[in-house]
Amino acid sequence: MIKIRLFWLLLFLTGAGGLEAQIIPGERLRISVLTCGTGDALYTSFGHTAVRIIDSVGGTDIVYNYGTFDFNDPDFYTKFTLGKLLYFLDAEDFEGFLDSYAREGRRVTEQVLHLDAAGSQRVRMFLQTNLQPANRAYRYDFLFDNCATRVRDIFPAALDTSFHFGPALGGKRLRYRQVIDQYLAGKPWQRLGIDIILGSPVDALMDDFHSMFLPDYLYSGLAHAGYAGRAFATNHVLLNGNGTGPALPLNTPVLVFSLVLLLVLAVHVIPLLRRCRKIVSAALLFITGLLGVQLLFMWFFTNHQSCAYNWNVLWAMPLNVVVVFIKNKWVRRHYFAFAIGGLIAALLVHISGIQQLPLREIAPLLAALLVIYGGNIKARLSD
Numbered sequence: 001m002i003k004i005r006l007f008w009l010l011l012f013l014t015g016a017g018g019l020e021a022q023i024i025p026g027e028r029l030r031i032s033v034l035t036c037g038t039g040d041a042l043y044t045s046f047g048h049t050a051v052r053i054i055d056s057v058g059g060t061d062i063v064y065n066y067g068t069f070d071f072n073d074p075d076f077y078t079k080f081t082l083g084k085l086l087y088f089l090d091a092e093d094f095e096g097f098l099d100s101y102a103r104e105g106r107r108v109t110e111q112v113l114h115l116d117a118a119g120s121q122r123v124r125m126f127l128q129t130n131l132q133p134a135n136r137a138y139r140y141d142f143l144f145d146n147c148a149t150r151v152r153d154i155f156p157a158a159l160d161t162s163f164h165f166g167p168a169l170g171g172k173r174l175r176y177r178q179v180i181d182q183y184l185a186g187k188p189w190q191r192l193g194i195d196i197i198l199g200s201p202v203d204a205l206m207d208d209f210h211s212m213f214l215p216d217y218l219y220s221g222l223a224h225a226g227y228a229g230r231a232f233a234t235n236h237v238l239l240n241g242n243g244t245g246p247a248l249p250l251n252t253p254v255l256v257f258s259l260v261l262l263l264v265l266a267v268h269v270i271p272l273l274r275r276c277r278k279i280v281s282a283a284l285l286f287i288t289g290l291l292g293v294q295l296l297f298m299w300f301f302t303n304h305q306s307c308a309y310n311w312n313v314l315w316a317m318p319l320n321v322v323v324v325f326i327k328n329k330w331v332r333r334h335y336f337a338f339a340i341g342g343l344i345a346a347l348l349v350h351i352s353g354i355q356q357l358p359l360r361e362i363a364p365l366l367a368a369l370l371v372i373y374g375g376n377i378k379a380r381l382s383d
């Protein structure tokens with residue numbers, strides 16, 4: 001009797017193992033790319049990308065998110081400024097992920113990927129390997145290594161050569177700065193600040209592959225991608241955003257800088273206000289000089305590739321900080337002549353296309369600097 005029971009037990013165990021072996025790894029996986037819309041905060045201005053994997057056998061619904069960082073790091077701001085801030089791949093429950101975007105009123109679109117079992121398994125293994133403590137951290141770069149580029153790079157690495165991206169740009173010729181400005185259209189001060197701090201590398205033309213540093217362009221590249229002779233993704237909306245953006249502020253850069261220009265003209269022209277000329281001029285020179293020092297610092301002493309070769313230093317001259325404290329008339333007169341040459345050089349850089357300066361916003365500011373430089377030269381010549 002005992003032998004019979006052992007026989008049936010062995011038969012059951014071997015049968016169960018046989019059934020389990022019939023489940024091909026990756027066969028029960030549903031993999032999709034989540035593209036999240038923009039938000040009101042500056043860091044949400046360009047959207048977000050993540051990968052969702054549903055395992056019907058394991059009963060899990062996990063989002064792999066390359067956009068996490070440790071805000072509690074005591075050196076957070078220092079590392080961010082120097083371009084040394086580490087971002088991490090994290091895995092979280094899908095419901096929690098979606099709820100966070102629902103609270104912010106942001107759109108979430110899902111692209112379900114048409115992968116075979118082997119391809120699905122390779123994508124999951126790629127992410128699981130990246131999730132290991134030794135691999136999950138990476139040094140963030142706005143243009144070349146972010147949440148979207150990390151997801152973009154999964155598919156050429158994990159799939160065979162039959163995978164190819166579609167034309168993300170749709171045949172358009174666009175520069176990095178153009179598309180960045182489009183996303184910041186409703187945030188004029190943030191757009192100006194980013195336009196000034198980014199150097200000439202962002203004035204290069206993008207190709208389809210590199211345009212996918214932005215989630216929306218990755219979405220487009222996947223929507224037109226192919227794999228094994230068929231379409232790669234099917235798109236559908238998970239969450240509709242509220243469709244509202246930040247209200248355009250009344251104190252736009254053009255308005256504020258126009259008022260600065262009027263103030264500079266007033267202290268140079270109106271006799272009663274001339275006593276304030278030195279104070280106003282020194283303040284503007286010092287502020288633009290500090291800006292120039294910051295631009296040089298970002299160019300030479302940080303890892304931000306996109307901040308190099310920044311020719312805004314031709315008008316935001318770092319030496320403006322120093323000249324405020326120089327009393328020698330000969331030095332000041334020759335410096336201000338040199339500074340006028342810097343303004344002219346900045347315009348030539350813009351016209352030549354080497355770097356697109358935000359002239360629409362800063363034209364009144366440049367005019368104010370020209371008045372100060374010219375006024376100082378005239379004053380020194382008349383002394």
